[in-house]
Amino acid sequence: MFYREAGQYKTSYAADQQIFPIRQDRIGIAVILVIALLLPLAASEFMLSAIAIPFLVLALATIGLNILTGYAGQLSLGTGAFMGVGAYSCYKLVTIFPEVNVIVHILLSGTFAAAAGVVFGLPSLRIKGLYLAVTTLAAQFFLEWCFIRIPWLYNYNSSGAIEVPGREVFGTLITGPAASGTARYYVVLAIVVVMTLLIKNLIRGRVGRQWMMIRDMDIAAELMGVRPLIAKLSAFAVSSYVCGVAGAMFVFFYLGASEPAVFSITLSFQVLFMAIIGGLGSLVGSFFGAAFIWILPILLRVGLPALGVDVAAETVFQVAQMVIGALIIFFLIVEPHGLARLWAIGKEKLRVWPFPYA
Amino acid sequence: MNAFVDPVGMAGHSGLTKGEVLLRVDNVSLSFGGVKAITNISFDILKGEVRAIIGPNGAGKTSMLNVINGFYHPQEGTITWRGQVRRKMRPYEAASHGIARTFQNVALFKGMTTLDNIMTGRGLKMNKNFFWQCLHWGPALNEEIEHRRKVEEIIDFLEIQAIRKTPVGRLPYGLQKRVELARALAMEPELLLLDEPMAGMNLEEKEDMSRFILDVNQQFGTTIALIEHDMGVVMDLSDRVVVLDYGRKIADGPPEEVQSNQDVIDAYLGVPH
Numbered sequence: 001m002f003y004r005e006a007g008q009y010k011t012s013y014a015a016d017q018q019i020f021p022i023r024q025d026r027i028g029i030a031v032i033l034v035i036a037l038l039l040p041l042a043a044s045e046f047m048l049s050a051i052a053i054p055f056l057v058l059a060l061a062t063i064g065l066n067i068l069t070g071y072a073g074q075l076s077l078g079t080g081a082f083m084g085v086g087a088y089s090c091y092k093l094v095t096i097f098p099e100v101n102v103i104v105h106i107l108l109s110g111t112f113a114a115a116a117g118v119v120f121g122l123p124s125l126r127i128k129g130l131y132l133a134v135t136t137l138a139a140q141f142f143l144e145w146c147f148i149r150i151p152w153l154y155n156y157n158s159s160g161a162i163e164v165p166g167r168e169v170f171g172t173l174i175t176g177p178a179a180s181g182t183a184r185y186y187v188v189l190a191i192v193v194v195m196t197l198l199i200k201n202l203i204r205g206r207v208g209r210q211w212m213m214i215r216d217m218d219i220a221a222e223l224m225g226v227r228p229l230i231a232k233l234s235a236f237a238v239s240s241y242v243c244g245v246a247g248a249m250f251v252f253f254y255l256g257a258s259e260p261a262v263f264s265i266t267l268s269f270q271v272l273f274m275a276i277i278g279g280l281g282s283l284v285g286s287f288f289g290a291a292f293i294w295i296l297p298i299l300l301r302v303g304l305p306a307l308g309v310d311v312a313a314e315t316v317f318q319v320a321q322m323v324i325g326a327l328i329i330f331f332l333i334v335e336p337h338g339l340a341r342l343w344a345i346g347k348e349k350l351r352v353w354p355f356p357y358a
Numbered sequence: 359m360n361a362f363v364d365p366v367g368m369a370g371h372s373g374l375t376k377g378e379v380l381l382r383v384d385n386v387s388l389s390f391g392g393v394k395a396i397t398n399i400s401f402d403i404l405k406g407e408v409r410a411i412i413g414p415n416g417a418g419k420t421s422m423l424n425v426i427n428g429f430y431h432p433q434e435g436t437i438t439w440r441g442q443v444r445r446k447m448r449p450y451e452a453a454s455h456g457i458a459r460t461f462q463n464v465a466l467f468k469g470m471t472t473l474d475n476i477m478t479g480r481g482l483k484m485n486k487n488f489f490w491q492c493l494h495w496g497p498a499l500n501e502e503i504e505h506r507r508k509v510e511e512i513i514d515f516l517e518i519q520a521i522r523k524t525p526v527g528r529l530p531y532g533l534q535k536r537v538e539l540a541r542a543l544a545m546e547p548e549l550l551l552l553d554e555p556m557a558g559m560n561l562e563e564k565e566d567m568s569r570f571i572l573d574v575n576q577q578f579g580t581t582i583a584l585i586e587h588d589m590g591v592v593m594d595l596s597d598r599v600v601v602l603d604y605g606r607k608i609a610d611g612p613p614e615e616v617q618s619n620q621d622v623i624d625a626y627l628g629v630p631h
Contacts, residue, residue: 013507013510014499017502198492201495202488205491206481206486209481210478212470216468217466217468220461222449222450223427225453225482226450227448227450
């Protein structure tokens with residue numbers, strides 16, 4: 001009824017090819033962006049620092065993995081390690097060149113992760129599917145080992161951890177323990193929104209189509225002029241770049257300090273689950289997945305006591321874990337293609353509602 | 359400009375005139391381990407003709423197509439393309455030399471819409487770099503729209519406007535075959551290889567597809583090599599037919615000549631030994 005494209009005629013291919021061809025979608029995304037911009041006015045420091053910032057960062061990491069697994073079809077379990085490469089290289093850059101803007105460092109640190117991604121992506125030219133996942137597992141363990149065993153990476157700190165120094169941009173402190181949640185939130189929001197837009201552009205153009213060709217039918221792709229080497233390695237590079245930037249932001253804007261264990265296989269799995277629950281091959285799904293896995297447990301933990309259910313903190317945590325586990329199973333049974341597919345089906349139904357068909 | 363310097367931009371414009379030899383296969387043999395798929399086969403494909411390759415199952419027809427577009431490399435023999443002996447090449451190089459194909463079992467990109475599938479055929483002709491692609495603005499957007507226009511022409515030509523935005527996985531089989539033809543046409547190939555374009559189709563769909571193949575051949579001047587089991591279709595469409603059996607060539611010539619060839623009849627019907 002209200003979500004309908006009737007009367008919205010496209011008179012040019014440019015209009016037909018825009019990201020949100022339906023007016024209601026454009027209004028929706030504008031409303032979401034305005035809410036995101038105004039969030040610090042209403043939200044507490046806890047909401048910004050513990051929910052909004054990590055949600056955005058993990059959504060970006062999920063987008064990174066989605067490029068590789070969802071769009072290019074190369075299964076990877078090394079996401080955590082690639083995020084770690086971004087975090088550690090950002091830390092090194094910030095300490096070696098302290099005078100350079102930290103946002104530049106964060107964007108640069110992704111290139112180191114991209115390089116690591118290309119190196120560990122080389123086996124993908126010969127190996128497919130689960131076997132490739134095993135080789136990316138090697139990346140995960142090797143890089144994690146590097147974070148522990150190469151003291152140069154953490155500047156020989158006795159704790160073995162990296163601690164984020166305070167850095168200012170335009171006179172506002174945005175990193176380090178003293179930075180306000182609002183400042184960090186806006187930086188993260190800006191980077192995530194801009195990168196999501198750039199990646200969307202990449203995916204709807206020639207490069208993204210090449211990735212999907214390799215994913216859907218690699219033999220036909222090659223017979224149509226796609227070079228598997230370039231398509232696969234570019235997917236690894238872009239994916240790892242995005243993951244690296246997300247990893248750098250994870251430490252610099254969320255954790256404030258981190259040790260190698262942060263970038264363990266657990267993080268890789270967490271991001272992979274976000275991608276799968278959200279929907280492989282969908283950018284909006286990456287946000288859904290990150291919200292589901294990151295925000296829902298926190299809401300449950302905070303929400304149950306708030307409802308007057310008086311239970312010990314430890315019990316709440318475990319109950320939340322069980323509920324999340326059950327919900328994951330439920331959603332995967334209802335829709336194996338993830339929340340993004342449910343969302344798409346919902347929109348399709350809404351377009352013809354209240355009639356059963358168009 | 360020499361066609362071999364810039365194969366990407368020159369696909370379909372080799373400068374050959376109708377009737378000249380576009381592709382020649384000389385004494386090609388292909389084996390997988392101990393299995394001989396193709397034994398000492400020679401034939402040629404002339405610019406602008408419809409060339410059929412027929413034979414019983416397992417005769418080596420699809421292997422022959424795979425040799426032509428670089429997916430298999432024959433152990434013996436040479437392939438001459440546009441008058442030059444071709445070196446060993448990868449499939450994507452064959453694609454950039456103007457060879458496109460469709461597959462026996464539809465090989466569309468299932469996760470993409472019809473439009474995107476056909477747009478993939480334009481990939482070799484798009485050259486705006488990575489950073490323009492990220493911006494999707496200016497030259498990259500113009501390029502995208504310019505190729506969309508070309509793709510829309512093909513969509514009109516094959517009468518698939520209604521399924522433009524439909525994911526190809528949802529389409530019925532006959533339409534999938536048609537989208538696959540559209541995707542190959544989007545490459546503007548000089549040589550189009552069709553591997554059983556009518557397999558599994560009903561009479562009406564076969565008639566449609568036959569009309570499209572003839573239209574492609576006549577309107578665009580595309581040279582076509584097709585594998586097909588429906589003899590009625592083969593005899594009506596093709597200018598010349600080459601017949602394979604057990605990896606060997608047993609006949610080559612105009613349809614009516616091949617039809618009356620005793621070896622061909624034996625191959626199809628079997629002979630008592």
